[in-house]
Amino acid sequence: MKIKKVIGIIIISLTVWSCNKRSNDTLLAEAHGKKLYLSDLTDMFPLNSMDTDSASAVSTYTSAWVRRQLIVKKAEELLDEQQKNVAAEIEDYRSSLLRYRFEHDYISKNIDTLVTQEEIDNLYKSNKELFKTQVTLIKAIYIKIETETPETENIKKMCLAQTATNMKKIEELCLIYADKYDSFDGKWLEIHELLRLLPLNTNSDEVEKILMTNRFYETKDTEYSYFIKVQSILRKGSTSPLERENENIRNIILNSRKRELINQLEEETYNEGINNKDAKIYINNNK
Numbered sequence: 001m002k003i004k005k006v007i008g009i010i011i012i013s014l015t016v017w018s019c020n021k022r023s024n025d026t027l028l029a030e031a032h033g034k035k036l037y038l039s040d041l042t043d044m045f046p047l048n049s050m051d052t053d054s055a056s057a058v059s060t061y062t063s064a065w066v067r068r069q070l071i072v073k074k075a076e077e078l079l080d081e082q083q084k085n086v087a088a089e090i091e092d093y094r095s096s097l098l099r100y101r102f103e104h105d106y107i108s109k110n111i112d113t114l115v116t117q118e119e120i121d122n123l124y125k126s127n128k129e130l131f132k133t134q135v136t137l138i139k140a141i142y143i144k145i146e147t148e149t150p151e152t153e154n155i156k157k158m159c160l161a162q163t164a165t166n167m168k169k170i171e172e173l174c175l176i177y178a179d180k181y182d183s184f185d186g187k188w189l190e191i192h193e194l195l196r197l198l199p200l201n202t203n204s205d206e207v208e209k210i211l212m213t214n215r216f217y218e219t220k221d222t223e224y225s226y227f228i229k230v231q232s233i234l235r236k237g238s239t240s241p242l243e244r245e246n247e248n249i250r251n252i253i254l255n256s257r258k259r260e261l262i263n264q265l266e267e268e269t270y271n272e273g274i275n276n277k278d279a280k281i282y283i284n285n286n287k
Helices: 002-020 052-078 087-110 117-126 152-160 164-177 191-195 204-213 242-275
Strands: 027-031 034-037 137-146 180-182 216-220 224-234
Touching: 027 052, 034 052, 087 242, 117 242, 137 152, 137 164, 137 191, 152 164, 152 216, 152 224, 164 180, 191 204, 204 216, 204 224
Parallel strands: none
Antiparallel strands: 027 034, 137 180, 137 224, 216 224
């Protein structure tokens, strides 16, 4: 009942504040001489909506604000002067924040975000040692089909054969008879993504070993047959395929450009400051 009453008061306050735009604020709370007004929250909550959710959020924030003021006051009372001296930390944080925002603004205005496939290819070819698979990768076709379906054995036989014609025929038959058929759009998968589609009692490590040397794997449960036809497989630690690394390499190139821009900004700002005599260095580092 008390919470509902508080929410009701806040909703009324929001209505009065929003509609009449009174010059005198609504006081929400105070603690140790500090006061929290409704207008202090305009950037945090949609006060114009004047619904129960907004009022509840204001009530929650107000309670948290009071708790924060009380704990800070207690800290001021119990900590010694050295512990309370945070001026250096505040200045360091302020400097870091200003630098970050300045650099972010400079980068956003100056960076070239166009990365060509040629640039990606060149970086990949010259740095293949950087792109190693962390797990086994596989390209495969997965089929789940009722064991008693008439075409099950025929599909299995075609999976064992290695012809493009068979692959097209397999797809056509599976779209009719299979419970699940997936070629994963020809993309590389981490092997666990494929093995989790097999029955729960499957020994994934054993299946992975089999797939390393066999192009076909079959298992069954009480109702279904499961087929995996391997198209390509890469052991853990192999060079990762370019198609999986495209976006990663693009980000590497963009991050390199960002670092170059930051270095450029620092150098230009440094030289400008020294030339304008905004700064002086009194120690000679030349040896």
